[in-house]
Amino acid sequence: MLWPKSLNKKIKTEVKLAHLTSFKVGGAARFFFEVKNIKELREALIFTKRAGIQVFILGAGSNILVGDSSLDGLVIKLSGKFFKRVHRKGACLEAGGALKLNHLILYAKNNGLSGLEFLAGIPGTLGGALAGNAGAWGKSIGAQVKEVRVLDYNGKLKLLSAKDLKFSYRKSNLNRHVIISSKLKLRKGDKDAIGLRMRDYFLLRNKAQGNNLPNAGCIFKNPGKNTAGKLIDACGLKGKAKGDAFISKVHANFILNKGNASSKDILFLMDLTQKRVRERFKINLEPEIKIWK
Ligand SMILES: Cc1cc2nc3c(=O)[nH]c(=O)nc-3n(C[C@H](O)[C@H](O)[C@H](O)COP(=O)(O)OP(=O)(O)OC[C@H]3O[C@@H](n4cnc5c(N)ncnc54)[C@H](O)[C@@H]3O)c2cc1C
Structure with missing residues (x-):
């Protein structure tokens, strides 16, 4: 990839994202840029738009699930004073x-x-x-x-x-x-x-949350009056596991990573949850977390 000269040295490639998210799962970003000022940010946005490169803005990564394979795009993290x-x-x-x-x-x-x-x-x-x-x-x-x-x-x-x-x-x-x-x-x-x-x-x-294993907060939005956690609990899904991922026994709208969960494990539990809640309550749970893949 031919980045403009001013950005070339600052853009890293294949940067692992797992440790930059609170879930601690997911693959690497094809391109990664820690921007320190508006000038750099503007240059990167203008170039990626022209080159058709997808942009992902990363904050502290506490509301994101990154897919297991390489993320094809530029992850931008605002950084510096x-x-x-x-x-x-x-x-x-x-x-x-x-x-x-x-x-x-x-x-x-x-x-x-x-x-x-x-x-x-x-x-x-x-x-x-x-x-x-x-x-x-x-x-x-x-x-x-x-x-x-x-x-x-x-x-x-x-x-x-x-x-x-x-x-x-x-x-x-x-x-x-x-x-x-x-x-x-x-x-x-x-x-x-x-x-x-x-x-x-x-x-x-x-x-209410009582856990300290890696997670991304509430997985689903609350659909109206009922909380997603109560609906998931009523489906008997607390503790349900796939690989190293499991639905919290304290707060059913949390999925926790015991250590080596994959994004696929978490997505499996999310699909299962949506299916069970839909079958039982005819309610579609909408993810609150952002899925990057
Ligand atoms: C234990 C735990 C508890 C939580 N409890 C709550 C809660 O009670 N209420 C709640 O609302 N959330 C909660 N969350 C979710 C999360 O903390 C919030 O959504 C938080 O605001 C996300 O901020 P972030 O910097 O980590 O964003 P990220 O997770 O990095 O990004 C989230 C989204 O914001 C976008 N984004 C980030 N920075 C920027 C930027 N500068 N410009 C444009 N877009 C940007 C990203 O592109 C992405 O789409 C919880 C999470 C955890 C792990």
Whole structure:
């Protein structure tokens, strides 16, 4: 592959993705690029578009299942200080797309800004959270967003304001965009009270999920009132295994990797779950995780 001279040395080939995802499964990316600034990112997007190369944007890899064979495309990971910055502007925080959520919420707490406590314990980056409108306990990040700075896949920089953005349950209209940064509108609050709320959410989460084997969080979206976990449990699938992958005995909407699970094992369990839930409840479970293959 003939990459432009400026990118040639920076683009790696056949980079294993398993260790870059929380599931710890999957094959290698044919091309991999850790971008440090907008110029590099723009160049890569413009070139891949012209060359017909598929692009995958990787955050912390906590909501992704990578296929077992080589991923034919360019995986781009935002990296470096520019994409991980955060600063306060009055009651708003402006943060880079690659900033980890736990750093973001700690920064908010230390600055006496409330509104993000419910995110305590959700892994991932701000970019990943905005792309999928991450949330918990009936709240989601989209509600706090004032604006989002993105590059579209033509390399065009855009500032999207609240009126341009559409957030719904684990969904946004930010796909086909690379999220560079975002401004979040928060409320002034008492640091200690914010810290206590974060701790409470964190403890609630540990109790509900109670596992520390590699996983990607909830596999399926909740279909309406019933949670996917309850439906899967009612089908008697807790503990069901394929290879080293198994359905959690604590939270049935989690699939855990005992060590050497393959993507194929996990997809088998996902198919089985969808089939059983469809047969029993006539409900189609839609994956929440993104499948890259
Ligand atoms: C133990 C555990 C618990 C979890 N609990 C929750 C929960 O309670 N609620 C919840 O909503 N999620 C939960 N998740 C899922 C996951 O943490 C979130 O979806 C998180 O926001 C994903 O962020 P990420 O950086 O890891 O994104 P990735 O997994 O790397 O990517 C996810 C998607 O976002 C896109 N993306 C990532 N960064 C960018 C960017 N800068 N620009 C454009 N697109 C981008 C990717 O292309 C991909 O489509 C959980 C996961 C785990 C492992």
